[in-house]
Amino acid sequence: MNDKIESNKNYETVGDDDVLLFGQATFLVxxxxxxxxxxxxxxxxxxANGQYIRDWMRELKINQETIISGGEINxxxxxxxxxxxxxKIGSKGWQKGKLQIEVKKNITSGETQTSIKFCPDEPIEPKSPLDDIRQSEEYKKLSNNN
Structure with a gap:
């Protein structure tokens, strides 16, 4: 495994309007x-045998007296x-990295919730708080006077 990836385990949720690329297949998130x-x-x-898997997952029947209702399948x-x-929206190009997917299915309501997280192979350099100051007109005037 790549050492850079091992040291950079900062997965962040991606935006719905970002675009994913797997090989040659692209998907809007x-x-x-x-x-x-x-x-x-x-x-x-x-x-399977006339019974749906989700129906099997609705409850855990330990014995005749002990039945535990299911909640979610993750x-x-x-x-x-x-x-x-x-x-990503507003970025300058494609970024390589790792993706994690989690899908939760509520057995009772049938509602499905999907979460997509991304971790770049190369850590993104944090923006310096001084960058905005350096871009200001006042700073440029001061630096030109020296």
Missing amino acids: RKFKELSGSKLSEILGIS WKSHQEGIDCQII
Whole structure:
């Protein structure tokens, strides 16, 4: 594994209008979240022996007297992340990194919630608080006078 990735585990939630690139396939984050959620719903709706998987997950029947109702089903991508590139609104270009996906499905309501997080391979250099000052006209005038 790349040493830079190991030292940079700062995953941040991505915006719905950002664009993801996996190999040659591109997705608007909003659409990718929708597809991920609907795919999980499809998988949970597959019938096995006449009973849907989501129905099996609604409760955990320990014995006749002990039945525990289910709440959510959580699916998470691998912790090391998925190789991809992202272009964020307002950025200057594609950025390589790792993506993590988490899909939560509420068994009772059927509601699906998808979270997408990205960690760049190269850490983004933090903006210096002095950068704004250096760009001001007053600073430029002062530096030209010296």
